Amino acid sequence: MTDLDAALSDINASAEEDVYVPFEAPEQSELDQKINQYFEGVVVRKDLVKAVRGNAVVPGYVLEYLLGQYAASDDEATIQEGIDTVRSILAEHYVHRNMHMAVKSLIREKGRFRVIDRVTVSLNEKDDVYEASFENLQITKVVIDPDTVKANEKLLVGGVWCICDIEYVHNDSPGSVPWQLGSLKAIQIAGVDFDSYYQGRRSFSTDEWIDLLVQSIGLNPEQFTSRGKLIALTRLVPFVERNYNLVELGPKGTGKSHTFSEFSPNGALISGGEVTVAKLFVNNASGKIGLVGYWDCVAFDEFAANRKTDQNLVNIMKNYMANKVFNRGNIQLGAEASMAFIGNTSHTVPHMLKNSDLFDELPDSYRDSAWLDRIHHYIPGWEVSPIRSEMFSDGYGFVVDYLAEVLRSKRSEDFSDKYKAYFTLDSTVSTRDQDGIRKTFSGLMKLIHPNGEATEDEVRDLLEYSIEGRKRVKDQILRIDATMRDSPVRFRYSDQAGTWHEVTTVEERQYPQLYPRSWNAEAADASGSDLETYAPPIVNPDAASSRSVRSVAPPLPIVPQGGGAAVIPDDDEPLFEGIRDFKAGQKGVSYENLLLPYLVGATKIQIIDPYVRAWHQGRNLGDLIGLLALAKDPADEIEVTLVTGETDKPHQKHDQLLMLKSLKDAADAVGVVLRISLDNAKHDRSIATDQGWRILLGKGLDIWEKPSNPIADARQEFRQIKSDTTFTYARIPVS
The missing domain is CATH 2.40.50 (OB fold (Dihydrolipoamide Acetyltransferase, E2P))
Known part of the structure; x- marks a missing residue:
C-alpha cells in the first residue's frame, strides 16, 4: 500500500530530472506585446525560469537575474540563445x-x-x-x-x-x-530608472497593470478572479510597506511561501521553528544585530506548526511590531523590517468558527490578544486554490530583482491618506485598527497605483479590502479576549454624500450562524443569533436508522424479497437492508438516493474501489464527497478513507495522481478529510461506516454510461446504468 503524497513525490522527482528540452515559445498576448513595448530590457518570460533551473537549488530571483542579463527580450532567437547561455553558466559555475x-x-x-x-x-x-x-x-x-x-x-x-x-x-x-x-x-540589479517605471504605468489600465504584477510573481492572471489577484498581490505589501505585519493561514499547497522564498532578494524566509531572539533581533553575547536590521521582510514559514516558543521572544516581538524598536543591552534600536507569518490550517473555516477562532492553529504563546492586535492584515488562505501547473504564467513580467528594487524605493513613501479625498472611516475604529487598514491600503496603492492616481471606485475597492483584512483580525481577537469587547467597533466608511457602507468578511456572510459577535448588541440584533445559536442542520444526526435526507432525487423503489411489485418507501421507514439489482439502461439512480442515506451521520467512512483512475471516475467520487459535505453541519468534519489502485498505463499514472491530489485538496476544503491509499491488491468494492453500515458495491462506483447531454452531465438521475450491477446493504450493530 502506497501513500498518495509518496507516489506523487516519486513521479515529480522523475519528471524534474535535468533533461534538456528545446523550448517552445508560447504565442504572445496583446498584454505581453504591450509589456515588451514599454518595459523592454527589464521584463522576462516567466516560464523560462523552469526551463533553465534544471537541478540548481537556487531562488527564482537568482535565475531571473541571469535571464535578465541574457534573455530579457521578445525575440525568440535571442531568448533561445539566452537560455542556452544561462544553462551553460549554471552547469559550469553553480556549486552543487x-x-x-x-x-x-x-x-x-x-x-x-x-x-x-x-x-x-x-x-x-x-x-x-x-x-x-x-x-x-x-x-x-x-x-x-x-x-x-x-x-x-x-x-x-x-x-x-x-x-x-x-x-x-x-x-x-x-x-x-x-x-x-x-x-x-x-546577485542584484545595478540600477533602476524609476521615471521610466512611473511613465510606463500610465500606459496601462488598472486591470492590465494588475495582470502584469501577477505575471511578475509567476502566476497566470487568467486563472484568478479579481479578488484572487488582490490576495496574491497582498503578499507583496511587506516588501513595499515598512513595519507591516501580515498573517496568512490556509490549507497546504496554496503557494503561501512561494512569494517570500522566490520573489525578492530583499526578503528572508525562515522556518517558524528556527525563530530565536538572537537570530531575529540581537545576540546579546556578541552584540550582532539579527534579521530585522538588514532585511525588508522577514517571513516565518510553517509558523502554525511551531509549538515551542520563547515567551521572551514573544514579548520582544510585540514591542517591535508595535513600536518598531528593540533593545541591545541598554541601547534602543529601530528597524524597518516587515513581518509575515504563514502557516497551514488543519480544519475548515466553519469548524474553526464553531469550536475556536481563525487563529486556532497558532502556538499558544502567539494566541495573545496583545500580540494579535499588532497584525495589520489577515489573508484568508482558504480562499486560495491549491497550486496547479496551469496557474503558472508563461507570459512576460518584470525581472523580479528589478521589481524588488522599485518596491524597496517605495517604502519611504506614504499613501495611507489617499482614500481621504473620497471616504471617511467610522469614528469607532480605533487607532490600531486604523493603522492596519491604512498600511494595507497604502501598500496596495503603491503596488497598483504607484503614481498615487486612482479613481474613486478604485480607491473604494482597495479600502474595503483593507478594512476586511483588519476586521478579520479584530473579530477573532474579540472571540479570544473578552476584556476587549467593551468598546464595539463598526468597520464601515462613509462617502462624500454621507452614506455609510458596512464592511463584512466573506466568512461572515457565508456562515452567519457561526460568525456573529454576541457581545455586540447591535450586531446580535441584526443577525438574530449569537455564538451559541446555530441554524438547523440539513439532516437528522440519527440518520443511521431513518431516511432523513432532504433530497431532490427520487427515492429508489424496493423490490420485496421473493418477488412481487416494487414499492416506494416512506420517509419514516427504516433504511432498506438486502440486495438491490440495477439493469443496464436504467435511470433515476444517483448517489443521493443510492448511498447518501446510509452515510449521513457517520464520522468515518472507508471506500474501497480499485478503479478511481480516470477523470470521470474521480468526478463520481467528487459527487459523493460533495453530497457528504452538504449533508453534514458545515462546522463538522468527517473522515473518508479511499483505497484504490494505480493505473497500469504508465503515461496516465501522473494524471491519475494529480486528479486524486486535486480531489483530496477539494475535499479537505469542505470539511471532508480525505485520506487516499494506493493498493493494487484490493479487488472487492465496498463502503463501510463507523455506524455499522456495510455496502457491497458490485462493480464499483463507476456505474453510469458517459452522459449524453448537459442535463445528464449535471445530474446522475438522468444517466443510464451501463451494465447490470448489484448493491448489497447490511448493518452490523455498533456497540
Whole structure:
C-alpha cells in the first residue's frame, strides 16, 4: 500500500530530472506585446525560469537575474540563445552541494575559478578580519575585504547569493586556509530608472497593470478572479510597506511561501521553528544585530506548526511590531523590517468558527490578544486554490530583482491618506485598527497605483479590502479576549454624500450562524443569533436508522424479497437492508438516493474501489464527497478513507495522481478529510461506516454510461446504468 503524497513525490522527482528540452515559445498576448513595448530590457518570460533551473537549488530571483542579463527580450532567437547561455553558466559555475569536493579540486588545479553560491560573512574579533563562508562549496574562513562587506551588509546576516572568483594559494602557516576571494558580486540589479517605471504605468489600465504584477510573481492572471489577484498581490505589501505585519493561514499547497522564498532578494524566509531572539533581533553575547536590521521582510514559514516558543521572544516581538524598536543591552534600536507569518490550517473555516477562532492553529504563546492586535492584515488562505501547473504564467513580467528594487524605493513613501479625498472611516475604529487598514491600503496603492492616481471606485475597492483584512483580525481577537469587547467597533466608511457602507468578511456572510459577535448588541440584533445559536442542520444526526435526507432525487423503489411489485418507501421507514439489482439502461439512480442515506451521520467512512483512475471516475467520487459535505453541519468534519489502485498505463499514472491530489485538496476544503491509499491488491468494492453500515458495491462506483447531454452531465438521475450491477446493504450493530 502506497501513500498518495509518496507516489506523487516519486513521479515529480522523475519528471524534474535535468533533461534538456528545446523550448517552445508560447504565442504572445496583446498584454505581453504591450509589456515588451514599454518595459523592454527589464521584463522576462516567466516560464523560462523552469526551463533553465534544471537541478540548481537556487531562488527564482537568482535565475531571473541571469535571464535578465541574457534573455530579457521578445525575440525568440535571442531568448533561445539566452537560455542556452544561462544553462551553460549554471552547469559550469553553480556549486552543487554533493559536488563540492570536485569543485574544490578544480579551483586548486586552475588556481582561480568562478562559482555561484550563497555566501555569509562573520567578524573574526580575534584576528580583526571579516571571514566568508560558502554554503554549497563548504569552505569557511575566507578573508573578505571590509569595503565589500560594507557595500553588501546582508552578507552579515542570512546570506546572499553571489557570483565569486575563488583562488587557491597554499601556504604552511598554522590555521591558514588556501582559499582567497578574488572578487564578489552580489546577485542584484545595478540600477533602476524609476521615471521610466512611473511613465510606463500610465500606459496601462488598472486591470492590465494588475495582470502584469501577477505575471511578475509567476502566476497566470487568467486563472484568478479579481479578488484572487488582490490576495496574491497582498503578499507583496511587506516588501513595499515598512513595519507591516501580515498573517496568512490556509490549507497546504496554496503557494503561501512561494512569494517570500522566490520573489525578492530583499526578503528572508525562515522556518517558524528556527525563530530565536538572537537570530531575529540581537545576540546579546556578541552584540550582532539579527534579521530585522538588514532585511525588508522577514517571513516565518510553517509558523502554525511551531509549538515551542520563547515567551521572551514573544514579548520582544510585540514591542517591535508595535513600536518598531528593540533593545541591545541598554541601547534602543529601530528597524524597518516587515513581518509575515504563514502557516497551514488543519480544519475548515466553519469548524474553526464553531469550536475556536481563525487563529486556532497558532502556538499558544502567539494566541495573545496583545500580540494579535499588532497584525495589520489577515489573508484568508482558504480562499486560495491549491497550486496547479496551469496557474503558472508563461507570459512576460518584470525581472523580479528589478521589481524588488522599485518596491524597496517605495517604502519611504506614504499613501495611507489617499482614500481621504473620497471616504471617511467610522469614528469607532480605533487607532490600531486604523493603522492596519491604512498600511494595507497604502501598500496596495503603491503596488497598483504607484503614481498615487486612482479613481474613486478604485480607491473604494482597495479600502474595503483593507478594512476586511483588519476586521478579520479584530473579530477573532474579540472571540479570544473578552476584556476587549467593551468598546464595539463598526468597520464601515462613509462617502462624500454621507452614506455609510458596512464592511463584512466573506466568512461572515457565508456562515452567519457561526460568525456573529454576541457581545455586540447591535450586531446580535441584526443577525438574530449569537455564538451559541446555530441554524438547523440539513439532516437528522440519527440518520443511521431513518431516511432523513432532504433530497431532490427520487427515492429508489424496493423490490420485496421473493418477488412481487416494487414499492416506494416512506420517509419514516427504516433504511432498506438486502440486495438491490440495477439493469443496464436504467435511470433515476444517483448517489443521493443510492448511498447518501446510509452515510449521513457517520464520522468515518472507508471506500474501497480499485478503479478511481480516470477523470470521470474521480468526478463520481467528487459527487459523493460533495453530497457528504452538504449533508453534514458545515462546522463538522468527517473522515473518508479511499483505497484504490494505480493505473497500469504508465503515461496516465501522473494524471491519475494529480486528479486524486486535486480531489483530496477539494475535499479537505469542505470539511471532508480525505485520506487516499494506493493498493493494487484490493479487488472487492465496498463502503463501510463507523455506524455499522456495510455496502457491497458490485462493480464499483463507476456505474453510469458517459452522459449524453448537459442535463445528464449535471445530474446522475438522468444517466443510464451501463451494465447490470448489484448493491448489497447490511448493518452490523455498533456497540
